Amino acid sequence: MTATVNTETPSAILAQLKEQGITTVVLGGCDTHGIMRGKRIPIRQLAEVLERGLPMCEVFWVMHVDESDLVERPKDHTGYFPTERTGYPDILTVPDLQTLRIVPWHPDTALFLCDWQLPEGKGPVPVSPRGLLRRVVGRAHHMGYDPYSALELEFYLLREQVGVPHHKRPDELVPLQELPSTYGVVLGSLQEDIGATIRNQMLAYGLPIEACNPETGPGQFEITLHYGPSLAAADDAFLFKSGVKEIAARNDLLATFMAKPNTNWAGNSCHVHVSLRDRLGHAAFYDAADPDRLSTTMRHFAGGILHTMREFTALMAPTPNSYRRFTPYSWAGTTATWGIDNRSTGLRVICDGERGTRLEHRQPGGDANPYLATAAVLAGGLYGLANEVDPGPLDQSDIYRRPVDARTALPTDLREAVDLLEASGPARDWFGDDFVDHYVRMKRAELHAQSVAVTDWEVARYLEAM
Structure with a gap:
């Protein structure tokens, strides 16, 4: 079977899937946490789904990441449903025809990535991460640019069971190596x-794998994906994360993109590379006449990212655990700084000729939602273009060796990051009030769950001494 299928028309899709012996179709979309949610349907149901979408309860928008509880909506919540329809009604799962592919590790199975739509033709669900990125990309097009990106993902493979409660201490986890x-x-x-x-x-x-190598942690991998249009690149990363977990489980391993599974292990990153092309297809970040070969467009784009980096941190580091990764020489971006090929800065400039000159955002961890991380990078950069934000001088020093600078310091915990996101004008402009309010509510629920949990560290430290 081939990985992809002709996606010109629904009838062509059905004919080719039947010709290839497909019997099951996965319909999957992204939730707030970056988890794939969806259903499997028999091939005979596909024609109706392609025409009408597939109803699915919207409850997963308010589930905790471990599904232990639901996040309570405020009493005055109206959100994206009318007041009388807040009892977890259906939304529609709508396949994106361009994302169809064959799933090679499941027999006779194909998959569509899906968008979430409100019923009765009321438009997209405004808190959808993929929909949010689509809107940001649309604004980039309106400004005259095509954004391109690629995500570098790190993960651990552990000799742990999948699908069971995990009660081990971090130092009891058994890595692949x-x-x-x-x-x-x-x-x-x-x-x-x-x-x-x-x-x-x-x-x-059908994913554009570039390279694979062992990383700094025991049993840790880095696998890079080739760049592409930003929505497609985020799709690739989302599919990759879900696919790695499935393949690992089929080999009696647990794959985790958790930012910091063990204090003594390296963190998992998700560096986001980004560049722009203008309407003629010319690279917008390169200027042969500039001493550094960097265009004014790139400088303003970088200025916007640096300017919004504090306010957008909660999108790059979405859990309390995310902030365990932000330590010196972790190779994570811990400051709103930039420099040419400087891996200690938050924003690394890569000078690679006209087509390869780009920016690498080094703050997001492996636990970041690929759609939200990409949207945050693009929105910050485009904000900088619209407002001609000066990024300041390039920094070639070792940032990790310098004292903390209040002007460039980034949030060190999720509570601070969420407060900054909630108050951010650029976030509400680029992502919308519905999304920001929803995301803030979800992350504050996560903080509450952490605050009432008794940890192994507390028991080891206080049980006998107190």
Whole structure:
């Protein structure tokens, strides 16, 4: 079977899927946390779904990430449903025809990525991450630019059961390999069986895999994806994360993109690379006449990212655990700074000729929602273009060795980051009040869940001493 299918018309899709022996179709979309939600349908139901969409309860918008509880809506909530329809009604799962692909690790199975729509033709669900990115990309087009991006994802493979409650302490987790081996070819060969399986399955899935290597943590991988139009690139990353988890589970392993599974291990990152092209297809970040070969467009775009980095941190670091990763020499972006090929800054400039010159946002972790992280990078940059924001001088020093600078410091916990997002004018302009209010409410519920939990650290520290 081929990874992709002709997606010109629904009738052509149905004919080709039947010709390839497809019996099951997965309809999946992204929730606030970055988890794929959806349903499986038999192929005979597909024609009706392509015409009308598939009803699905909207309750997953208010589920905690571990599904332990629901986030209570405020009493005056009207949101995107009328007041009389707040009892968890249906929304529509609408397949995006351009995203159809064959799932190589499931027999006779195809998948559509889907958009979430309100019933009765009332438009997109405004809190949808994919819909939010689509809106930001649309504003970029209106400003005369086509955004391109790519995401670098890191994850751990653990010898842990999947689908069971996890009660182990962090230091009891068993990684695929006990020793780290950054870029190590020899020790990396010990995990090549599963590494090759993931790469080959992802390629067969139609994802643009570039390279794979062991990372700094034990049993940690980095796999990079080739750049593309920003919505498609975020789709690739979303599919990749879900696919890696499925393939790992089929090999009796647990894959985690959690930002920091163990205090002593390296964090998982999700660096976002971005560039723009103008309406003629010319690279907008390159200027041969500039001493650094950087265009004014790039400088203003970088200025906007740096200006909004504090306010958008909650989108890049969405859980309390995310902030465990922000330590010196973690190779995470811990400051609103920029520099050419400087991995200690929050925003790294990569000078690679006319087509390859780009920015790399180093703040987001592996736990970031790919759609929201991409939307935050683009919205910040486009805000900078619209307002001609000066990024300040490029910094080539080792940022990690410098004292904390209040002008460039980023939030160090989720509570501070959520407060900044809630009050952010650029966030409400670019993402909308519905999304910002929903996201803030979800993250404050996460903070409350953390605040009432008794941790292993507390028991070890206080049980006997107190």
